[in-house]
Every structure is written in structure tokens, then in C-alpha cells.
Amino acid sequence: MKKLIPVEEGDYYLTPEGYRCFTEQYHLKRGYCCESGCxxxxxxxxxxxxAVKK
Incomplete structure (x- = not known):
């Protein structure tokens, strides 16, 4: 089971369309790539x- 990461200030922002867009800060806290093309x-x-760019 994946660990639940609490969302804190600076982890996302709202796009003009109203969607949450997670920042690099959040992705690094999560610790892995979800392969969704974030x-x-x-x-x-x-x-x-x-593929992951090297």
C-alpha cells in the first residue's frame, strides 16, 4: 500500500481552469514517479x- 503524503502549502497551485497542479516539491516528497506525465x-x-530521461 502506498504511503499517504499530507498536502502542505507550496505542494500545488490552481490552474486557470481550476485544477490542482502538483509542484516539484510535492513530487520529491512523494519519492517516486507515477508515470502520468506531470x-x-x-x-x-x-x-x-x-521513459525516464537521464
Whole structure:
């Protein structure tokens, strides 16, 4: 089971459309890549190639 990470200030912002967009800070706290092509992915995942950039 995955660990529940509490959301704190600076972990996300709201887009103009009203969606939550998680920041690099949150992704680093989570500690792994979800392979969803997140806008601020610090792990370098590329959704088009389905690979992590090195």
C-alpha cells in the first residue's frame, strides 16, 4: 500500500481552469514517479516515449 503524503502549502497551485497542479516539491516528497506525465516531474519522465530521461 502506498504511503499517504499530507498536502502542505507550496505542494500545488490552481490552474486557470481550476485544477490542482502538483509542484516539484510535492513530487520529491512523494519519492517516486507515477508515470502520468506531470508538468513538474523532477524524475524526468517523458510520456511520449514512456521513459525516464537521464
Amino acid at each position: 508538468r513538474h516531474c523532477p524524475f524526468g519522465y517523458d510520456k511520449k516515449t514512456n
